[in-house]
Amino acid sequence: MIVIENISKQFGKLKVLDNVSVTCDVSKCIALIGPNGSGKTTLIKSVLGMVVPDSGNIIFNRKNIQNDWQYREQIGYMPQIGRYPDNMTIGQVIDMMKDIRHNSSGFDESLIEAFSLKEMYNKRMRTLSGGTRQKVSASLAFLFDPKVLILDEPTAGLDPVSSEILKEKIFTEINKGKLVLITSHILSELDDLVSEVVYMQDGKLLFHKSIELLHKDTGENKLSKAIARVMTNSIV
Amino acid sequence: MKKIIKYVITDILRNRIVLAYTACLLAISFSVFSLEDNSTKGLLSLLNIILIIVPLISIIFSAIYIYNSAEFIELLVSQPLKRKAIWISLFIGLSTSLSIAFLIGIGLPVCIYEFSVTGIMMIVIGLFLTIVFIGIAMLAALQTRDKAKGIGITILLWLYFSLLFDGLVLFLLFQFADYPLEKMMVGISALNPIDLGRILILLKMDVSALMGYTGAIFKNFFGTTAGMSVSFVILLLWIYIPVQISLRKFNKMDL
Numbered sequence: 293m294i295v296i297e298n299i300s301k302q303f304g305k306l307k308v309l310d311n312v313s314v315t316c317d318v319s320k321c322i323a324l325i326g327p328n329g330s331g332k333t334t335l336i337k338s339v340l341g342m343v344v345p346d347s348g349n350i351i352f353n354r355k356n357i358q359n360d361w362q363y364r365e366q367i368g369y370m371p372q373i374g375r376y377p378d379n380m381t382i383g384q385v386i387d388m389m390k391d392i393r394h395n396s397s398g399f400d401e402s403l404i405e406a407f408s409l410k411e412m413y414n415k416r417m418r419t420l421s422g423g424t425r426q427k428v429s430a431s432l433a434f435l436f437d438p439k440v441l442i443l444d445e446p447t448a449g450l451d452p453v454s455s456e457i458l459k460e461k462i463f464t465e466i467n468k469g470k471l472v473l474i475t476s477h478i479l480s481e482l483d484d485l486v487s488e489v490v491y492m493q494d495g496k497l498l499f500h501k502s503i504e505l506l507h508k509d510t511g512e513n514k515l516s517k518a519i520a521r522v523m524t525n526s527i528v
Numbered sequence: 529m530k531k532i533i534k535y536v537i538t539d540i541l542r543n544r545i546v547l548a549y550t551a552c553l554l555a556i557s558f559s560v561f562s563l564e565d566n567s568t569k570g571l572l573s574l575l576n577i578i579l580i581i582v583p584l585i586s587i588i589f590s591a592i593y594i595y596n597s598a599e600f601i602e603l604l605v606s607q608p609l610k611r612k613a614i615w616i617s618l619f620i621g622l623s624t625s626l627s628i629a630f631l632i633g634i635g636l637p638v639c640i641y642e643f644s645v646t647g648i649m650m651i652v653i654g655l656f657l658t659i660v661f662i663g664i665a666m667l668a669a670l671q672t673r674d675k676a677k678g679i680g681i682t683i684l685l686w687l688y689f690s691l692l693f694d695g696l697v698l699f700l701l702f703q704f705a706d707y708p709l710e711k712m713m714v715g716i717s718a719l720n721p722i723d724l725g726r727i728l729i730l731l732k733m734d735v736s737a738l739m740g741y742t743g744a745i746f747k748n749f750f751g752t753t754a755g756m757s758v759s760f761v762i763l764l765l766w767i768y769i770p771v772q773i774s775l776r777k778f779n780k781m782d783l
Contacts, residue, residue, distance in 0.1 A: 303782075340606050343782040364608035371606070375599035379542060392531055393607055 293318045293440065293471050294339060299348030301334055301495075308334045309345065310495040318439075319469040321462075323482050325519055326492035332475045333372060335492070336442055339473075340369055365393070368438035372445045372475075374429035376417040382428055383413030386435070395436045403431040406457045422449040430458055440471045447478060459485065479516035486515065491522060498522075529613045532604065536621025539600075540593065546629050549585055553577075553633025567642040568733070571650065574634065575729055578654045579722050582630060583661040584686050590622050590665035591682040595675045602783050615778045619666060619771055623659045630658050646732040653725040656763045660721045661686075663770040670777050693720045710745040717746075721766045724759055 294316040301309040308331045316322055324332045337343040339350055341357055341364065349356055352363045376385055386409075390399060404410060407427040420428070426449050433441060443462070447455040462485060466472055476482055489506055491498045499522075503515065512518040540546055556577055561570040597618065604614050634654055638647040668681045697716060701709060717723045731750050749755040 337783070342602070342605050344780055361608055361610045364606070369606045375602055377539065377597070377600045377603070379539075388535055389607070392604070392609065 293353060294473075295349075295351040296335070296339070297349045297351065299335075299338055299345040299350065301331075301338065301343060301345045308495050309338070311348075312492070312495070312497045313348075314490055314497065314500060316471055316473065318471050319466070320487050321466045321472040321474065321485050322488045322490055323486040323515075324473060324475040324490050324492065325479070327523075330492040331495040332492055333444055334495075336369075336444055336473065336475065339442065340364065340367065365436075366439040368433035368436060368441045370426075370429045370433035370441075370443045370446055372448070374425045376425070376428070378418035379416060381414045381416050382409055382420070385417065385428065386413075386432065389432055389435065393436055397437055399435050400437045401431075401435065403427075403434050403457070403461055406461070407431060407454060423451060423454065426450050427454060430461075434461060434465070438470075441465060441473070443472065443474045445475055445477070447476065447481060455481070479519055480514070483515045489515070489519075491519070529617050532609070532614060532617035533621045533624070536597075536618055537625050539597075540621065540625040545589065546625050549589075549626075550629040550633045553581075553630065554637065557634050557637035561637055561641040568646070571638070571642050571646060572733065574638070575650065575726070578634065578650060578657065578729075579726055580690055582634075582654055583657050583690065583722060586626055586658045586661035587665045587668075587682045587686050588679065589626070590662045591669045591679050592675075593622060594618065594666055594669040595678060605783050611779050612775060615666075615775050616771075619662065622662045622666075626658050626662065627655055630654055646729065649732045650729050653729055656760075656767075657721060657725055660763065660766045660770075663767050663774070667770040667774040667777075670774050670781065689720055689722050693723065697723075710741055714745065714749050718759070718762045721763060724763060728756070728759055 294314075296312060296314045296316075298311050298313050299309055300307070300311055312331070312335060314335075324335065326332055334343055338345050339352075339357075341361070349358070351357070352360075353366075355363065357363055380388070386404070407430075409427060409431060412424070415424075417425070417428075426446075430443075430446060433443065441462070446458055446462070450458060459481060462472060462474070466485065472485075474482065474485070486503055488500065488502050490500045501509075506515075506518050507513055510518040510521045512521055557574055560573045560577075561567055564570040564573070601614060601618075605611060631651070635651045638651055664685060665682050668685060669678050671681060672678050697713070700716075701713075717727055727746055727750055731747055750759060
C-alpha cells in the first residue's frame with residue numbers, strides 16, 4: 293500500500309534519511325524501531341508530506357504522493373508531540389477537524405468516549421497536560437476511520453489505563469485489516485501488536501523483517517530482547 | 529478553503545487586537561476630523577496615518593499571527609488539504625479581517641466627513657497598503673523560524689519602505705541634481721508601494737503644485753487614466769509577487 297523508494301533527506305549538514313526503501317502492505321502492523329535521532333519521525337513525516345524528501349519517491353496506493361494531497365484522507369496521524377492552537381478548546385479542535393475533513397462513513401468517536409474527553413470539551417489546549425494532549429491526538433487520528441494509521445510514540449506520556457485503552461483500540465483496528473505504522477521505545481508493549489519490524493539507525497534502514505523471522509534469527513522470544521541483541525551484536 | 533478562512537477569521541477576531549486596532553483608527557479619524565473645521569485638512573492628517581501606521585500594524589500583526597499559527601499550520605498540513613489552500617486561506621483571512629478593520633476605522637469616518645474622489649482614493653490606497661504589507665509579512669515570516677528574528681525583519685522592512693527609501697531617493701536627487709532625473713523618479717516610485725500610494729493621493733488633493741517640477745511630471749504621468757491604471761497594476765503586482773514567492777516557499781517547506 294505504501295512504497296517508499298530510495299528517499300534521502302538532509303537537514304543542513306545532517307543526513308537524516310539515507311536512501312531508505314520500505315514497502316508496507318495492508319493489514320500489517322509495522323513497528324519502526326531505532327535509537328533517538330535515527331530518522332523515524334522524519335520518515336513518517338515524509339509519508340505524510342510534511343517533510344519533502346530531497347530525492348526518492350513515495351507511492352501511496354500506486355500513486356506518487358508528490359503534489360498530491362487527497363491520499364491523506366486515508367491516513368490518520370498521531371504526532372509525537374501534538375501541537376494545537378493554544379486558544380482553542382478541545383471541543384473546538386475536534387469540531388474543526390470534523391468540519392474540515394468530511395467523512396461519509398461517519399465518525400469513530402469511541403476513543404473520545406473511552407478517554408472521557410467530552411467532559412473536558414471546553415478546556416483550552418494550552419492548559420492541557422502532555423497526557424491529555426496525547427489523548428486528543430489519538431482521538432483525532434482514529435476519528436475518521438482511516439485505512440492507514442501512523443502513530444508516532446502513541447503511548448508516551450499516557451497513564452497505564454489510557455495506554456491500555458489505546459492499545460486495545462490499535463488491536464481492533466489491526467484486526468479490521470488496517471495498515472498500522474507505529475514507532476515506540478517501549479518495546480514490551482509492541483510485542484503482541486506488531487507483525488513486522490523495521491529497524492533504522494543513523495538514517496539508514498538496517499533491516500525489515502517479520503517478527504517470526506526476527507525471533508528465529510536472534511533466538512529471543514521477546515521483541516525487547518531481540519532488539520537489544522540486534523543493537524549489541526548488530527545481527528542483520 | 530472557505531472553512532479554513534472561516535477559522536482564521538474567527539481566530540483573529542477572538543484575540544482582540546484587531547478590534548483594538550479598529551477602535552484606535554476610529555478614534556484617530558473622528559478626532560482628526562473634528563479638530564479641523566476644514567475636512568480636507570483632516571484628510572491630509574489622516575494621510576500620514578494611512579501611510580505610516582497602517583503598513584506598520586499590517587506587517588507586524590501578520591508576521592506575529594503567522595508565527596503563532598505554527599501549530600495550526602502543522603495540524604492542517606497533516607490533513608487532506610492542499611498546502612496552497614492553507615497558505616492562501618491564511619492570506620485571505622488576514623486580509624479580510626485587517627481590511628474590515630481599516631474600512632470601519634478609516635473608511636467610515638472618511639465617508640461621513642469627506643465623501644469625495646480624494647477620500648475614496650485614500651480608502652482604496654489604504655486597503656491596497658494593508659494587503660501589500662500582509663503579503664510582505666507572510667514572505668518575511670517564512671525566511672526564518674526564529675520569531676524574534678522574523679519580527680525584526682518585518683520591522684526593518686517597514687522602516688525601509690516608510691523612511692529609508694525616501695532618504696535614499698532624496699540622496700540620489702541631491703547627488704545627481706544636475707541631471708534631469710524627474711522622469712526616472714516616476715519609475716523609482718514604483719519600487720515602493722507607500723510612495724506610490726502617497727503620490728496617487730497627493731495628486732488627487734491638488735497639492736502637487738507644491739512639489740515643483742517633479743510634481744508636474746508626476747501629474748503628467750499619474751494624473752492620466754493610463755498612468756493611474758499602470759500604478760494600480762503595479763500595486764497589484766506588489767500583492768501578487770510576494771504572495772506567489774511565499775507560496776512557492778511554503779510548498780517546499782518542512783514542518
